[in-house]
Amino acid sequence: MSDKKNVEHNHDKHHHHYHSLLPEEPELRVKAIETLLLNKGIINSDTVNELIDTYENKIGPRNGAKVVAKAWVDPEYKKRLLKNATRAIEELSYTGRQGEHMVVVENTPEVHNVVVCTLCSCYPWPVLGIPPTWYKSDEYRSRTVREPRKVLQEFGLELDLNTQIKVWDSTSEMRYLVLPMRPVGTEYLSENELESLVTRNSMIGTGLPEMPK
Amino acid sequence: MGKLLNMINQNDFYFKSFEKPWHSQIFAITVSLSENKVFEWSEFSKALADQIKIDKTEKQNGSDDYFFSWIKALENLIIKKDIVDQSNLNMTKQKWKDAFLTTPHGHPVKIN
Numbered sequence: 001m002s003d004k005k006n007v008e009h010n011h012d013k014h015h016h017h018y019h020s021l022l023p024e025e026p027e028l029r030v031k032a033i034e035t036l037l038l039n040k041g042i043i044n045s046d047t048v049n050e051l052i053d054t055y056e057n058k059i060g061p062r063n064g065a066k067v068v069a070k071a072w073v074d075p076e077y078k079k080r081l082l083k084n085a086t087r088a089i090e091e092l093s094y095t096g097r098q099g100e101h102m103v104v105v106e107n108t109p110e111v112h113n114v115v116v117c118t119l120c121s122c123y124p125w126p127v128l129g130i131p132p133t134w135y136k137s138d139e140y141r142s143r144t145v146r147e148p149r150k151v152l153q154e155f156g157l158e159l160d161l162n163t164q165i166k167v168w169d170s171t172s173e174m175r176y177l178v179l180p181m182r183p184v185g186t187e188y189l190s191e192n193e194l195e196s197l198v199t200r201n202s203m204i205g206t207g208l209p210e211m212p213k
Numbered sequence: 214m215g216k217l218l219n220m221i222n223q224n225d226f227y228f229k230s231f232e233k234p235w236h237s238q239i240f241a242i243t244v245s246l247s248e249n250k251v252f253e254w255s256e257f258s259k260a261l262a263d264q265i266k267i268d269k270t271e272k273q274n275g276s277d278d279y280f281f282s283w284i285k286a287l288e289n290l291i292i293k294k295d296i297v298d299q300s301n302l303n304m305t306k307q308k309w310k311d312a313f314l315t316t317p318h319g320h321p322v323k324i325n
Contacts, residue, residue, distance in 0.1 A: 026280065027235040028306050032309060033297075034242055040296065043249070056229075097248075121275075133232065136279045172254060
């Protein structure tokens with residue numbers, strides 16, 4: 001790993017530190033874990049760096065958006081997706097870690113779905129990437145089950161009072177993706193154009209797809 | 214209103230997978246260990262969930278404190294699996310600390 005970030009200038013007008021900037025406690029603990037595991041040959045730094053690159057740059061909610069857009073334009077695909085999500089998502093080659101045991105839940109005028117992980121932060125990595133900070137916050141994890149309508153309001157989502165809200169609690173065995181409703185007035189858009197309307201939050205259930213401009 | 218909304222605004226529009234390098238580092242180390250079958254991912258998930266419960270003295274913001282729980286969960290798990298022990302972890306951490314405090318700035322920080 002690069003040590004460059006740790007040796008940034010630390011000139012302070014009041015004190016002169018001639019040594020390198022001391023990282024915060026958790027960072028030192030991560031370094032200790034990493035050093036010991038590297039020395040024992042249990043991990044290797046190329047693999048670790050590759051994993052970071054993958055989840056920082058290659059895997060993210062655009063994958064999920066492709067799944068959603070395809071389901072909007074292809075009724076047969078949608079059927080397969082709702083029946084066996086893991087396999088239907090595999091058709092688009094989005095497989096791998098945390099992509100097993102996927103379930104897709106469909107929004108309708110009657111039912112709005114929202115996904116949470118109350119225990120930790122289980123999340124479908126292959127289609128959504130790494131969960132956003134709020135998804136991991138105590139605030140979101142504890143309140144979504146208790147008062148989903150209020151939480152959604154805080155996301156700017158005012159649902160019709162007649163719309164039922166279903167909350168899905170993810171586990172390491174079961175991960176959910178919301179299939180949002182296709183926005184009205186998008187009949188003439190291509191699959192690619194539709195894809196760009198799908199937001200990450202709309203696939204968690206804390207948002208809706210964007211309207212076409 | 215309040216907390217949640219602030220968080221959404223802070224990190225939703227210009228979305229980054231990880232807020233800090235040590236977050237991504239501990240994440241990748243953990244995934245790597247599970248792929249090497251040191252433990253099952255479900256085993257780690259459970260350890261993390263337990264640790265989050267223990268640490269829940271204050272509201273977790275899902276950022277530093279979440280990943281700090283993650284570090285502790287992983288430390289306990291690799292200690293339980295006899296891969297490292299606590300004194301080794303402490304010693305190595307101290308070595309890094311000393312290295313940072315004694316390496317002149319502008320030089321790469323290393324330990325033996």
